[in-house]
Amino acid sequence: MDFLTPVAFGIVFGAIISVPAMGMSIVYRTTDVLHFAWGAYMMLGAFVAFGLQQVGVGIVPSVLLSTLVVGLVSVALSEAVLRPLYGRGLLSLLLVTIGIDRVLLNGVQFFAGPDSRIFQVPSFGVISRTPVITVRSVLFVAISVGCFLALYYVMFRTGFGRRLRAISANADLAEVRGIDTRRELTKMWFLTGALAGLGGVMIGIRQGFSPYLGQLMVPYLFAAIILGGIEDFRGAFVAAIALGILVRSISRISATEWGLAATFALILVVLLVRPTGLASIWGSDERVDVT
Amino acid sequence: MSAATLTFLSDTLVRILVFLSLIIVLDLKYGFTDIPNFGITGFFALGAYTTAVLTATDPQYGIGLGLPWWSGWLVSVVVVAAAGALLSLATLRVDELYLGLVTFAFAEIVLVIIRNLQPITGGSLGLIGIDPLLPGADPFLRAIFYLAAALVLVALFAAGWYRIATSPLGRVLQAIRVDELVAKTSGKHTLVFKIKIFTLGSAAIGLVGGFWATYNGGIVPNMFELQILLLIWIGMILGGNRRLSGLVVGAFVIFSLRIGTRFVSVPFITETQFASLRGVVIGLMLILIILYRPQGLLGNSKEIL
Numbered sequence: 001m002d003f004l005t006p007v008a009f010g011i012v013f014g015a016i017i018s019v020p021a022m023g024m025s026i027v028y029r030t031t032d033v034l035h036f037a038w039g040a041y042m043m044l045g046a047f048v049a050f051g052l053q054q055v056g057v058g059i060v061p062s063v064l065l066s067t068l069v070v071g072l073v074s075v076a077l078s079e080a081v082l083r084p085l086y087g088r089g090l091l092s093l094l095l096v097t098i099g100i101d102r103v104l105l106n107g108v109q110f111f112a113g114p115d116s117r118i119f120q121v122p123s124f125g126v127i128s129r130t131p132v133i134t135v136r137s138v139l140f141v142a143i144s145v146g147c148f149l150a151l152y153y154v155m156f157r158t159g160f161g162r163r164l165r166a167i168s169a170n171a172d173l174a175e176v177r178g179i180d181t182r183r184e185l186t187k188m189w190f191l192t193g194a195l196a197g198l199g200g201v202m203i204g205i206r207q208g209f210s211p212y213l214g215q216l217m218v219p220y221l222f223a224a225i226i227l228g229g230i231e232d233f234r235g236a237f238v239a240a241i242a243l244g245i246l247v248r249s250i251s252r253i254s255a256t257e258w259g260l261a262a263t264f265a266l267i268l269v270v271l272l273v274r275p276t277g278l279a280s281i282w283g284s285d286e287r288v289d290v291t
Numbered sequence: 292m293s294a295a296t297l298t299f300l301s302d303t304l305v306r307i308l309v310f311l312s313l314i315i316v317l318d319l320k321y322g323f324t325d326i327p328n329f330g331i332t333g334f335f336a337l338g339a340y341t342t343a344v345l346t347a348t349d350p351q352y353g354i355g356l357g358l359p360w361w362s363g364w365l366v367s368v369v370v371v372a373a374a375g376a377l378l379s380l381a382t383l384r385v386d387e388l389y390l391g392l393v394t395f396a397f398a399e400i401v402l403v404i405i406r407n408l409q410p411i412t413g414g415s416l417g418l419i420g421i422d423p424l425l426p427g428a429d430p431f432l433r434a435i436f437y438l439a440a441a442l443v444l445v446a447l448f449a450a451g452w453y454r455i456a457t458s459p460l461g462r463v464l465q466a467i468r469v470d471e472l473v474a475k476t477s478g479k480h481t482l483v484f485k486i487k488i489f490t491l492g493s494a495a496i497g498l499v500g501g502f503w504a505t506y507n508g509g510i511v512p513n514m515f516e517l518q519i520l521l522l523i524w525i526g527m528i529l530g531g532n533r534r535l536s537g538l539v540v541g542a543f544v545i546f547s548l549r550i551g552t553r554f555v556s557v558p559f560i561t562e563t564q565f566a567s568l569r570g571v572v573i574g575l576m577l578i579l580i581i582l583y584r585p586q587g588l589l590g591n592s593k594e595i596l
Contacts, residue, residue: 034388081578088585090388091327095528096581098521102574110567215517219399226392261403264396271393272381 004131006252007245012137014224014244015144016206017217020199021224021240022151022233023192029231030168030188033082033093037101038221039214041193042200045070046209047108049201050117059121067197074193075186083182086171101214109211116210140202147195148237154191155233164188168231220247223263227270294431301434305506306550308441311542312499314526315448315535316492319455322533323464324485327391330378331523333398334493336515337374338367338500340405343418343510350420350509353413360424364501368494375493379486398520406512419509437506444502448495449535455488456533464488518570522549525577531587540589548572 024038048066053059077100085092124135155161163184166174175181200213224243228235243266247259313331320326342363347355382393405412412418424440425433455461466474467481474481504510522545530541548569557565580587 081582084582091391092581092585094388094391095524096578098524099574099577099581102521102577103571106567106570106574110564110571114563222392257403257407261400261407264400264403267396268393268400271389271396 002130003249003252006248008131008133008137010245010248011241012140012206012244013203013248014241015141016199016202017220017224017244018237018240019144019147019202020196020217021221021228021236022148023195023199024221025225025228025230025233025236026151026155026164026188027192028225029233030164030185031078031082031086031093032090033097034090036094036097036218037077037104037214038097038196039216039218040101040104041070041074041196041214042203042217043108043209043211043213044073044104045197045200046204046213047112047211048197050119050204050209053119059119063198063201066201067194070197070200071190071194074196075189078189079186083185101218105211105214112211114211116208117204118208119205121205137206140206143198143202144237147198148234151233160184160187219260219263219267223267226267298431298434301438303547303550305434305437305441307543307546308438308445309499309503309506310523310526310546311539312441312445312448313496313523314538314542315445315452316495316499317523317527318532318538319452320488320492321527323456323461323468324488325387325468326485326489327387328394328489328492329391329520329524330394330396330398330401331496332515332517332520333394333401334371334375334496335500335503336398336401336405336512338371338497339504339510339515340412340418340500341367341370341497342501342504343421344411346422346505347418347420348422350413350418352409352416353418354411355418355420357422360422360501360505363505364498367501367504368497371497371500372490372494375496376486376490379489398515402512402515405515412512415512417509417511421504421508421510423508424505440502444499451495452535460484460487521577522546522573525573525580528580528585528587529576531589534589537587537589541587545573545576 020038020042024035027033027035027038045066048069049059049062052062052065057065081096081100082093085096121136123137124139127133127135127138153161155164163174163179166177166179167181167184171181200209200217203209203217204213220240220243224240225236227239227243228237243263246266247263250259250262313335317328317331320328342360343350344354345356345358345366346360346363347353348357349355378394378397382390406415408414409416423433425436428436455464463474463479463481463484466477466479467484471481503514507514526541526545527538528541529537529545530539531537552565552569555565560568
């Protein structure tokens with residue numbers, strides 16, 4: 001039996017998932033929003049890119065435009081719905097994002113119907129047959145590593161990243177020290193939303209999509225960020241790829257759904273044994289715990 | 292009104308009452324101790340499937356042992372209570388938000404297992420052939436009987452809720468909710484109280500699950516999906532939690548919307564589109580309540596979610 005193919009598939013799947021997961025983790029860290037609609041944002045990205053491609057826009061501009069659109073949606077929804085609730089407790093924020101998720105899923109389904117769709121994108125050639133590796137999947141992994149490096153640079157080497165980390169440590173203090181928190185968070189929502197859109201397009205190209213794409217992806221997103229320590233996007237990146245390999249390997253030897261069961265079991269075990277996830281292994285960074 | 296209309300009305304009412312009983316249990320846990328149970332449909336499914344497997348006769352798929360209904364309900368209560376006790380024992384020490392995630396993960400695992408253990412549960416095809424109460428009776432008579440049973444169930448739960456809310460136990464739970472540290476300092480072993488209430492609530496959900504399986508005569512995994520979980524949560528928040536009248540209003544508003552519109556047809560749009568529209572409305576309701584009326588429709592503005 002070919003054991004390398006599930007590993008290769010898992011790396012690609014995990015790499016794609018890591019892109020939105022990193023954004024989701026930054027969102028949680030800076031605003032305390034555990035964003036249930038993050039999968040729906042991915043779904044939205046896939047639909048926008050697909051629609052653009054249908055009307056004749058090339059694949060690269062479609063991807064870029066849909067990323068932009070989801071970024072703007074993320075900003076708009078955070079302004080309209082989430083910002084008034086900052087500080088009102090984790091549960092209120094979580095429940096509101098569940099509401100957003102319902103509206104997006106059902107709204108898209110109302111207009112587009114529940115059917116699955118497939119992107120017409122070539123695989124650009126095959127690199128290896130055992131394990132199966134195509135140029136397109138290498139490209140996906142490269143994009144995700146690129147996103148990781150770019151985020152690392154932005155978060156740790158730029159003024160914007162420093163201000164964001166200040167806000168996540170203590171928003172009031174940051175405000176007092178002259179940081180325009182609203183402006184910085186707006187930028188953050190755009191950036192992370194764009195990542196969600198990008199992840200959605202990539203997963204859509206790789207395995208097709210329907211309005212339910214978000215529903216399918218949310219468990220993996222949650223598992224990745226919990227495993228990664230919730231607040232650390234670096235952890236989310238590593239965890240997503242590890243999770244991808246695990247899920248695809250399990251799917252290889254049994255029914256697909258057991259991979260999902262394993263994902264939830266993993267969430268359960270990690271939360272019980274080591275609630276801080278991977279971050280506790282390499283030591284948390286400078287976030288001040290104020291609780 | 293014809294007998295058919297009355298049967299339909301009574302059926303709708305029974306369904307709403309079943310969800311009302313779940314909302315009462317959820318409120319007992321969440322409203323009083325802030326335990327966010329996102330796994331309520333998992334416990335519900337566990338209870339329903341336990342009764343289904345024990346009491347079904349000759350299901351097409353899965354196992355049916357053909358035992359009488361009361362034994363199924365009894366075992367459901369015990370099994371779900373045990374699952375609740377174990378889960379709470381293992382998890383109640385972690386943060387509330389984490390606990391929400393743990394219970395959610397638990398519910399999803401239960402569903403995945405039910406969907407995939409086809410030899411036992413019938414998988415996604417469901418498990419049918421569960422014997423009804425009063426097997427030989429006239430359908431109309433049986434509908435009335437079920438309605439009475441559901442009313443008794445809800446009355447029992449409401450009484451239990453009220454009893455606990457006004458008892459010393461309820462006061463400790465309230466204290467835990469407001470400030471766990473203070474409750475601890477006053478010598479209350481808060482963890483034990485939380486486990487007690489979680490186990491008791493799980494046992495109650497097990498009973499509702501058993502009733503649900505018997506009432507429907509056959510169950511499929513989709514009856515316990517995420518959508519239902521959200522409806523139960525919205526039902527609890529909508530009317531205002533921590534007061535029975537609020538729970539009743541919430542349950543009736545949200546589940547009449549869901550169940551009462553099953554056979555309504557709207558011109559110009561398809562059935563799927565109508566379902567989507569309903570989903571949008573439910574999502575918007577959740578958003579608007581939390582934004583503008585976090586204490587619920589009947590709630591007191593001093594008690595915020």
